[in-house]
Amino acid sequence: MARPRPSPTKVKTVAENRRARYEYAFEDVYDAGIVLTGTEVKALRSGEGNIAESYAEVKNGEIWLVNAHIPEWSHGNRFNHEPRRVRKLLLTQREITKLHGAVARQGMTLVPLSVYFNERGKAKMELALAKGRKLHDKRAHEKEKDWKREQGRLLRERG
Numbered sequence: 001m002a003r004p005r006p007s008p009t010k011v012k013t014v015a016e017n018r019r020a021r022y023e024y025a026f027e028d029v030y031d032a033g034i035v036l037t038g039t040e041v042k043a044l045r046s047g048e049g050n051i052a053e054s055y056a057e058v059k060n061g062e063i064w065l066v067n068a069h070i071p072e073w074s075h076g077n078r079f080n081h082e083p084r085r086v087r088k089l090l091l092t093q094r095e096i097t098k099l100h101g102a103v104a105r106q107g108m109t110l111v112p113l114s115v116y117f118n119e120r121g122k123a124k125m126e127l128a129l130a131k132g133r134k135l136h137d138k139r140a141h142e143k144e145k146d147w148k149r150e151q152g153r154l155l156r157e158r159g
Helices: 038-045 093-106 135-158
Strands: 010-016 024-034 055-059 062-066 087-090 109-118 123-132
Touching: 010 038, 024 093, 024 109, 038 109, 055 093, 062 093, 093 109, 093 123
Parallel strands: none
Antiparallel strands: 010 109, 024 087, 024 123, 055 062, 055 109, 062 087, 109 123
């Protein structure tokens, strides 16, 4: 029987995809390692990077991050990296198989939620298996969120 993974400790969040929480309904959230070059790590450590328009896809039994923007490092030389290159994500084989099945059969999407550094200094990505929300679902979700906020306000006021 597999042991549950401990929840990750985010030391420094570099990039976050806040729009994804509105656009998608999440099924599962995974933590994946990212294969990066040296200048990419240095650019991320300086707080640069954008994953707002990025997504992940399964190719040849591997997960790849597409369209994530990590700008060139300012002190890099001719060996600096390509800002929008495709990057490999590191997951266990069981997780990759599960994600591939969900994307292929159920029409789900792999959405990057955030890029962060863990307590060991490794760059990680929070990756969600998600289903896109329709317009009426977005409205209902927004209404429910507003009602919960209002409930909290009322409870605080009354004691």
